[in-house]
Amino acid sequence: MDTQQNTALTRALAEVPGPLPTRGVIHVVIPHTDRFTVVGNHLAQHPDLSCTAIGIAVLIQSLPQGTEVSIKALAARCREGEKRIAAALRELEAHGYLQRIRHRLTDKKVITRTVFCNQPTALPHPHHPAAQPHPHLCPRPASTAPEPASATACAPAPAPTPTPAPEQISAPAPGQMPAPAPVPPAAPPPPRAPLALPVQPPPPAPPSVPLVPPPTAPKPPRPPLPQPGTPTTELDRAATALLCDLRRHAPQFTLSEGDIRQLAPAVAAWLEREAHPDAIRRTLTDDLPQPLRHPVKLLRHRLTALLPPPLPGACDLVVPARPRVVVTPFQTCDDCDRAFRSPAPGHCRDCRETREHRGADVHTAA
Structure with missing residues (x-):
């Protein structure tokens, strides 16, 4: 029986607006109305997380x-084992998506609380003075809402300053000057509120770079087909015969005359580099994708990407000779029979010096 086709998906594909890409995935986007979770591309396309860690993160977020x-x-929800799930959780914890905190309850029981953050790059800087993380919750940016009245009521009110009791002023005795009235002590100035440091906004999160280019992105130009250095009639005839004979070995490569004329120079470049026809045929027909939709494109790619280098010449395969080291031979002194190195026989250095001194003495005496 033939492979069943999804007719509903085919009809939805026909209604996709705009030109469809010639290769890669084609998205049929149907908006969700219920039971959906928003997942950022920074998680779905994370370059350092494994597919298991990304799937576990999406499951926890949902x-x-x-x-x-x-x-x-x-492990009860997924098909992966406990070892793979534990490794995925460690990956998420290393990249900031997951945090496991050990918390002690009032009855001295220790529990583990798991905190998951869907966008860890948007969290405030941990050393920021205005953002103090809660010991058991994921830190959030500081809000500007007013403090509740209960927090103000808990603060201790300043003690009232005792007012000194007025002293009784007695009438001065006759003949005496009246005593000056006592000056009450000055009240201490109210404490000055500490200066509030300016709150710096958290650094913006780095923009996420998509790993897969969009379908509308310009594609790089294809490399040209290889051409022979010296095209000849024999190379063209052999290349054409090899391409015509491919359908005997692989029926998928039943090529037209125009395709053969287009691909013949590339095969001629292979033959010029002394590639055997059987080797070229195996390279072009082995390990074919199933199903093969574009045989000409596959041949063009393999002829361009797998082109062998030219064979080295006979001079290139010769190992260069090592330079010969000239060694001075040993000689035997005619006077003292001592061995010394010299290109010619004669006397050693000591005997030559002795002979020079004797000649100088004879010349002086004369």
């Missing part, structure tokens, strides 16, 4: 708050 996400609970 679960409602309070759902158990331990290793055993995730």
Whole structure:
């Protein structure tokens, strides 16, 4: 029986607006109305996370708050084993998406709280003075909402300054000057509020670079087909015969005359580089994709990308000779029979010096 086709998907593909790409995936986008989760491309296309870690992160992000996400609970939901799930959780924890915190309850029981953040790059800087993370929750940016009244009520009110009691002023005795009235002590100035440091906004998150270019992105130009250095009639005839004979070995390569004329110079370049016809045929027909939709494009790619280099010449294969080192031979001194190195026989250095001194003494005496 033939392969069943999804007619509904085929009809939806016909309604996709705009020109369709010639290669790669084609998206049929149907908007969700319920039961969907928004996932950022920074997670879906993360270059350093494995596919298992990305899938576990999407699963955890889709679960409602309070759902158990331990290793055993995730293993019960997924087909992966506990070892792969534990490794995926460690990857998410290393990249900031996941945090596991050990918390001690009032009854001295220790539990593990799992915190998942869908966009860790948008979190405030950990050393920022205005953003103090909660010990058990994912840190959030500082809000500008006013403080509740309960927090103000808990603050201790300043103690009232005691007012000194007025002293009784007695009448001065006759003949005496009245005493000056006592000056009450000055009230201490109110404490000055500490200066608030300017709150710096968190650094913007680096823009995520998509790993896969969009379908409308300009494609790089294709490399040209190889051409023979010296085209001859014999090379063209052999290349044409080889391309016509491909359908005997692979019926998928039943080429037209125009395709053969287009690909013949590339095969001639292979033959010029002394590639055997059987080797060229195996390179072009082995390990074919199933199904093969564009045989001419496959031949063009393989003839261009797998072109062998030219064979080296006989001079290139000769190992260069090592330079010969000239060694001075040994000679035997005619006077003292001592061995010394010299290109010609004669006397050693000591005997030559002795002979020179004797000649100088004879010349002086004369």
